[in-house]
Amino acid sequence: MRHKSSFKILKLTLKNTNNKILKSIYNIVVDENYLAIISLLNLKSFKRLLLQIIKSNKIFLFVIKDKEKIVGYSIYSDKPSQIFEDANNLKFIIIINLLIKFKFITILNLIIKFLHIDKVLFSKDKKKFYNKTLNLSYLAIHKKYQSKGIGKYFVKETLKRLKEDYNKKIVTVDTKDPNTKNFYLNKCKFSLLGEKIELFKSTSVFYKKI
Ligand SMILES: CC(C)(COP(=O)(O)OP(=O)(O)OC[C@H]1O[C@@H](n2cnc3c(N)ncnc32)[C@H](O)[C@@H]1OP(=O)(O)O)[C@@H](O)C(=O)NCCC(=O)NCCS
Numbered sequence: 001m002r003h004k005s006s007f008k009i010l011k012l013t014l015k016n017t018n019n020k021i022l023k024s025i026y027n028i029v030v031d032e033n034y035l036a037i038i039s040l041l042n043l044k045s046f047k048r049l050l051l052q053i054i055k056s057n058k059i060f061l062f063v064i065k066d067k068e069k070i071v072g073y074s075i076y077s078d079k080p081s082q083i084f085e086d087a088n089n090l091k092f093i094i095i096i097n098l099l100i101k102f103k104f105i106t107i108l109n110l111i112i113k114f115l116h117i118d119k120v121l122f123s124k125d126k127k128k129f130y131n132k133t134l135n136l137s138y139l140a141i142h143k144k145y146q147s148k149g150i151g152k153y154f155v156k157e158t159l160k161r162l163k164e165d166y167n168k169k170i171v172t173v174d175t176k177d178p179n180t181k182n183f184y185l186n187k188c189k190f191s192l193l194g195e196k197i198e199l200f201k202s203t204s205v206f207y208k209k210i
Pocket of ligand 1: 033137145149152173174179182
């Protein structure tokens with residue numbers, strides 16, 4: 001395996017982004033983040049969402065490249081609810097997509113989130129802490145490149161940049177998947193903050209001082 005530093009990490013801006021890049025990210029999302037709400041969007045809506053994210057000064061979209069090929073992406077938001085606050089005009093499209101695809105549990109989970117029931121097990125201080133942290137909202141590495149240490153390197157390097165360039169100090173991440181929990185705890189050295197309530201799997205929230 002080549003040294004990780006031969007992979008280039010880029011923060012996307014309107015200047016350095018093109019259609020091909022947006023399409024590559026979409027393909028990774030559909031293949032790897034198929035449980036995430038954004039994977040339900042069609043390519044056109046997805047590109048709109050990514051362009052909104054790139055324009056926002058509160059959301060940070062990074063890609064990791066092997067030469068010219070995009071092999072992973074990550075999205076960090078200034079606070080956990082930022083993406084859906086910024087993507088207000090796409091909320092309707094998302095809900096329609098969920099209904100068409102009979103994703104009733106996801107809709108119930110969105111309602112639970114909207115009513116803040118998901119964090120009832122958090123103390124007041126924990127809730128306040130969580131709501132103010134930088135949130136790693138989406139992350140994926142292309143299947144062919146997984147389990148080679150690229151995910152760990154990508155998280156480490158992007159957090160370094162967010163600290164140096166944007167003065168970010170604490171990052172949180174939510175996940176339901178046991179393998180992913182293992183990745184954050186054991187590979188990236190996050191710690192457990194608490195458990196969120198969702199149907200029908202508990203979601204762990206991890207945090208790390210950057
Ligand atoms: C989680 C993920 C980003 C890690 O990237 P990576 O390049 O495989 O990470 P590393 O090589 O640094 O670490 C590998 C560890 O990640 C975990 N992992 C590996 N493949 C995984 C997968 N498909 N899904 C979840 N976790 C995985 C394992 O703990 C693995 O440890 P091992 O190689 O000792 O078995 C990547 O596997 C992925 O894109 N998974 C699917 C999407 C996902 O779960 N995203 C996170 C949502 S919050």
